[in-house]
Amino acid sequence: MKSNRAPAPAPNNGAFNPNLFRRMLEEKRQELNITLGLLKFDSIASAGRVNEEDQAQMSHDEFISLSRNKQDYQALRLVNEALDRVEAGDYGVCQRCEEPISPRRLEVLPWAKYCVRCQERIAERAQEEDDVPTLTASW
Numbered sequence: 001m002k003s004n005r006a007p008a009p010a011p012n013n014g015a016f017n018p019n020l021f022r023r024m025l026e027e028k029r030q031e032l033n034i035t036l037g038l039l040k041f042d043s044i045a046s047a048g049r050v051n052e053e054d055q056a057q058m059s060h061d062e063f064i065s066l067s068r069n070k071q072d073y074q075a076l077r078l079v080n081e082a083l084d085r086v087e088a089g090d091y092g093v094c095q096r097c098e099e100p101i102s103p104r105r106l107e108v109l110p111w112a113k114y115c116v117r118c119q120e121r122i123a124e125r126a127q128e129e130d131d132v133p134t135l136t137a138s139w
């Protein structure tokens with residue numbers, strides 16, 4: 001009577017539904033936009049009442065948060081790319097070996113663009129591929 005594993009939720013009778021991931025991706029994108037303050041900067045800019053001093057300060061803060069949030073920016077880019085792939089109809093396919101990425105991986109990392117095997121290979125050479133955030137290598 002072992003039950004180490006929680007019963008896995010049935011993944012749509014095995015049918016792969018990119019729209020499910022599209023929603024996750026859109027929510028993630030929204031979340032990242034807020035985290036990164038993109039929405040905030042946008043509204044500051046449109047308010048149009050930033051004097052030069054504030055602007056200098058803001059650029060500095062922005063610079064700080066840019067480097068601090070570099071990973072978030074990379075994640076945002078991955079999320080956008082994943083959404084493009086949903087549109088293009090090749091979502092869930094490894095961009096490197098063109099094998100399907102396992103749905104379980106996609107549930108954890110809906111923006112994953114490589115299968116586990118390729119991701120590991122790429123992580124090994126992460127130094128030459130600055131395209132790979134540690135975010136995706138952690139799974």
Ligand SMILES: [Zn+2]
Pocket residue numbers: 094095096097098099114115116117118119
């Ligand atoms: Zn692959």
